[in-house]
Amino acid sequence: MTVTAVDSGGLRARFRTRIPRAWRTPLGITGAVVAALWILIAVLGPLLWPHNPLGQDFPRLQAPSGAHWFGTDELGRDVLSRVLAGARVTVPLALLLVGLSVVIGGILGLAAGFFGRWVDETVMRLTDLVMAFPTVILAMVVAASLGASLVNAVLAALVVSWPAYARVTRGLVVGIRGAEYVLADRLLGFSAMRSLRMDIVPMVTGPVLILASLDIGTATLLLSGLSFLGLGAKPPTAEWGSMVGTAIAHFDAWWMGVFPGLAILTLVMAFNFLGDALRDALDPHTAGVLGQAETR
Amino acid sequence: MSALEITALTLRIHGAEILRGVDLGLAAGRIQGLAGESGSGKTMTGLAVLGLLPAGSQVTGSISYGEQELLALPPRRRNDLRGAEIAMVFQDPSTSLHPMLSVGAQLTDHLRHHLKLDRAASRARAAELLGRVRIPDPAAALHRYPHQFSGGQRQRIAIAIALACSPKVLIADEPTTALDVTVQAGVLHLLRDLATEMGLAVLLITHDLGVMSAVADRVAVMRHGEVVENGDRLQVFTSPAHPYTASLLASLPGAAGGVRTLDDVRALRELS
Amino acid sequence: MTALLEVAGLRVVYRGRPPVRAVDGVDLRVGAGQVVGLVGESGCGKSTVARTICGLVKPAAGAVVFDGIPVTPLGLRRRPAALTRIQMVFQDPYASLHPRRRIGAQIGDGVRAATARGGETGPGAEPARGDGTGSGAEPAWWLRRVGLEPDAARRYPHEFSGGQRQRIAIARALAARPDLLIGDEPISALDASTQAVVAALMRDLAVDSGAGLLFISHDLSVVRLIADRLIVMYRGRIVESGPAQVIWEDPQHPYTQSLLAAVPVPDGLGTMPAPPADDAHYPLDQVLR
Numbered sequence: 001m002t003v004t005a006v007d008s009g010g011l012r013a014r015f016r017t018r019i020p021r022a023w024r025t026p027l028g029i030t031g032a033v034v035a036a037l038w039i040l041i042a043v044l045g046p047l048l049w050p051h052n053p054l055g056q057d058f059p060r061l062q063a064p065s066g067a068h069w070f071g072t073d074e075l076g077r078d079v080l081s082r083v084l085a086g087a088r089v090t091v092p093l094a095l096l097l098v099g100l101s102v103v104i105g106g107i108l109g110l111a112a113g114f115f116g117r118w119v120d121e122t123v124m125r126l127t128d129l130v131m132a133f134p135t136v137i138l139a140m141v142v143a144a145s146l147g148a149s150l151v152n153a154v155l156a157a158l159v160v161s162w163p164a165y166a167r168v169t170r171g172l173v174v175g176i177r178g179a180e181y182v183l184a185d186r187l188l189g190f191s192a193m194r195s196l197r198m199d200i201v202p203m204v205t206g207p208v209l210i211l212a213s214l215d216i217g218t219a220t221l222l223l224s225g226l227s228f229l230g231l232g233a234k235p236p237t238a239e240w241g242s243m244v245g246t247a248i249a250h251f252d253a254w255w256m257g258v259f260p261g262l263a264i265l266t267l268v269m270a271f272n273f274l275g276d277a278l279r280d281a282l283d284p285h286t287a288g289v290l291g292q293a294e295t296r
Numbered sequence: 297m298s299a300l301e302i303t304a305l306t307l308r309i310h311g312a313e314i315l316r317g318v319d320l321g322l323a324a325g326r327i328q329g330l331a332g333e334s335g336s337g338k339t340m341t342g343l344a345v346l347g348l349l350p351a352g353s354q355v356t357g358s359i360s361y362g363e364q365e366l367l368a369l370p371p372r373r374r375n376d377l378r379g380a381e382i383a384m385v386f387q388d389p390s391t392s393l394h395p396m397l398s399v400g401a402q403l404t405d406h407l408r409h410h411l412k413l414d415r416a417a418s419r420a421r422a423a424e425l426l427g428r429v430r431i432p433d434p435a436a437a438l439h440r441y442p443h444q445f446s447g448g449q450r451q452r453i454a455i456a457i458a459l460a461c462s463p464k465v466l467i468a469d470e471p472t473t474a475l476d477v478t479v480q481a482g483v484l485h486l487l488r489d490l491a492t493e494m495g496l497a498v499l500l501i502t503h504d505l506g507v508m509s510a511v512a513d514r515v516a517v518m519r520h521g522e523v524v525e526n527g528d529r530l531q532v533f534t535s536p537a538h539p540y541t542a543s544l545l546a547s548l549p550g551a552a553g554g555v556r557t558l559d560d561v562r563a564l565r566e567l568s
Numbered sequence: 569m570t571a572l573l574e575v576a577g578l579r580v581v582y583r584g585r586p587p588v589r590a591v592d593g594v595d596l597r598v599g600a601g602q603v604v605g606l607v608g609e610s611g612c613g614k615s616t617v618a619r620t621i622c623g624l625v626k627p628a629a630g631a632v633v634f635d636g637i638p639v640t641p642l643g644l645r646r647r648p649a650a651l652t653r654i655q656m657v658f659q660d661p662y663a664s665l666h667p668r669r670r671i672g673a674q675i676g677d678g679v680r681a682a683t684a685r686g687g688e689t690g691p692g693a694e695p696a697r698g699d700g701t702g703s704g705a706e707p708a709w710w711l712r713r714v715g716l717e718p719d720a721a722r723r724y725p726h727e728f729s730g731g732q733r734q735r736i737a738i739a740r741a742l743a744a745r746p747d748l749l750i751g752d753e754p755i756s757a758l759d760a761s762t763q764a765v766v767a768a769l770m771r772d773l774a775v776d777s778g779a780g781l782l783f784i785s786h787d788l789s790v791v792r793l794i795a796d797r798l799i800v801m802y803r804g805r806i807v808e809s810g811p812a813q814v815i816w817e818d819p820q821h822p823y824t825q826s827l828l829a830a831v832p833v834p835d836g837l838g839t840m841p842a843p844p845a846d847d848a849h850y851p852l853d854q855v856l857r
Contacts, residue, residue: 184656485840
């Protein structure tokens with residue numbers, strides 16, 4: 001019996017029919033809701049902060065209470081406001097990081113897969129070089145040498161994140177470029193560029209986007225991690241990772257570290273659930289190379 | 297007295313009707329052919345007998361094997377039967393053998409699990425089986441890996457594994473479709489010989505009516521989940537009872553009433 | 569009959585240890601309006617020959633000349649317009665169409681290839697009519713010619729069966745008005761009941777437009793119905809060639825004989841096909857007629 005994966009024509013059409021079903025899974029819905037919440041918090045920003053995140057106006061090291069739900073930190077700042085403000089830093093930067101990695105890694109991977117030979121060799125050896133180092137350590141080294149700042153932390157994270165996308169894209173392209181419909185179009189007179197644009201790129205974007213959605217959590221952790229180590233956000237910026245970092249020196253004031261930590265946890269898990277749901281929803285066969293699956 | 301009897305078998309997968317009341321019987325020492333085009337349900341029938349239906353399947357009807365009703369058996373019992381008494385051979389020899397285990401290991405695993413033989417005995421039996429399916433130099437072959445054999449040889453090895461525990465029933469789903477025609481001829485001879493020697497009841501599922509004509513004793517034709525015709529091979533091929541069978545044969549070069557010239561084919565095209 | 573396609577001394581080698589001689593010295597010709605069947609089992613090199621003729625594979629030696637023009641391997645550059653007169657229909661109907669584009673657009677690519685050459689001449693410059701009664705300048709017309717409904721142009725490949733998709737692929741190839749059509753196992757993935765019909769369709773459409781057809785298959789019983797000449801390949805070489813009917817009825821080379829003897833005939837008589845002797849090695853000398 002023949003089982004053909006249904007490809008309802010066009011990525012847009014597919015999202016329209018598939019996403020609703022995906023979000024019906026409890027985890028998918030939870031992920032979507034929590035992620036949306038954090039994005040909302042980031043967008044609304046100052047409107048939500050009960051107090052100025054930088055304002056050292058309050059008694060120091062106060063435990064959570066009616067006045068300060070998340071307590072106050074070692075400089076008398078309201079932890080709740082800082083946690084909310086941290087979203088405004090972390091969420092856009094994580095999304096930016098993933099976006100840039102996809103674009104840079106994707107373009108390099110496309111070139112490597114499509115043109116082959118020395119282009120492929122060069123790009124792959126570059127990815128080998130970067131991937132030979134443990135991700136976080138390399139990011140740390142780069143961030144440290146550039147100087148501690150959020151921008152440099154993003155750059156450092158970008159350096160270690162693009163290779164995975166280059167590899168995946170290259171693999172997908174190598175698989176697709178021998179596909180019969182691609183060859184047929186070349187025989188009909190498609191130039192290499194037209195072939196790339198019409199035949200190859202559309203089939204690559206789907207799987208890459210799914211990968212990217214699963215990667216937002218990792219990006220968050222990387223950025224927060226660099227800030228935790230003092231290589232990212234500089235004081236007094238409210239950033240979750242650096243907040244956890246300073247909380248270590250004040251272990252008995254547990255609220256200083258736990259709440260930012262929970263923020264990281266919930267954001268990362270939300271995007272992971274969302275990514276999983278997306279991946280499962282977009283038929284695993286179509287998330288592969290050619291968008292078809294046939295068993296007789 | 298049939299070895300296996302399928303009665304009124306109905307299958308729904310996620311609500312879609314795949315099989316609608318299939319009746320089929322397998323007799324020892326005979327090859328029962330099950331023909332049909334893609335989507336007819338012939339593979340699903342085989343999988344139903346083996347208990348390998350996909351999730352979301354609802355089966356009704358009866359598959360009786362000897363005294364036992366297969367559909368009523370708990371999964372554990374079905375697993376015990378599968379491989380030992382009801383064996384299978386599938387289409388693609390490159391995916392039906394484990395690529396990372398030696399051929400000998402795959403055979404002996406099977407033998408030790410089902411027949412509880414010790415290591416030496418299972419190796420001896422494995423070599424004997426490979427010889428039976430005409431693999432040259434069986435003792436050395438035990439140590440080799442599937443990729444070191446040709447497609448036809450891999451299929452023979454798959455048959456050896458299937459027959460290792462002397463099953464009573466063999467379900468062969470497109471066993472030669474992926475093979476070259478000269479290689480196919482050899483494997484068909486093997487299947488035929490083994491079926492007679494071992495008194496196997498074989499269900500041969502294939503869309504290739506040429507293969508059916510060569511080895512099947514009885515031929516059943518399926519369409520849209522139903523058996524539309526089931527009879528003696530010569531009868532079905534020379535005077536088919538059902539118009540669907542007749543139309544299938546009409547489009548085949550070499551069949552009685554099949555196309556013989558280009559004009560015959562053009563005449564067919566006008567009809568379709 | 570002028571030879572539209574001339575292949576001489578073709579050799580194709582795949583890298584490896586040892587290197588594999590996929591094609592080991594092949595000469596063949598296809599004339600305009602002629603159907604040549606190229607048969608053989610897996611690994612004999614027939615598909616490689618087809619792909620080399622199209623320029624998809626680079627030969628190690630030998631020449632492929634199409635209508636006096638040497639066929640250059642496909643690189644990053646756009647295919648020269650003159651060479652778009654060679655078109656191919658591939659084996660897998662599920663992979664030969666772009667999954668996300670409407671089939672009308674894909675057939676339109678074929679039409680565009682023909683117009684780019686100035687090769688698209690319909691009966692007068694008629695305005696496009698979506699009902700398939702226009703000229704070869706519209707996809708709908710081609711859909712009609714391959715036996716599909718003209719309104720199928722708006723649909724996507726996944727909405728069609730394997731046999732239908734193959735017809736669409738044929739339509740696309742023919743829309744480019746090729747002078748040489750190559751079918752690389754075009755019927756192998758189809759249901760047996762449609763194989764002969766699709767093969768005959770390819771023959772008729774190609775020959776009617778004056779094109780040559782090189783039809784590659786491992787299934788002799790269908791090929792011999794539509795081919796004028798047959799070429800039998802074995803291990804990278806041609807072992808026998810000649811008029812199709814002659815070879816079918818009276819094969820001379822031992823390999824051809826064993827090939828024909830191994831084909832099971834669906835006559836219901838229970839005749840077992842004859843298997844070749846284990847590890848038979850056939851002489852590689854040729855029988856050319």
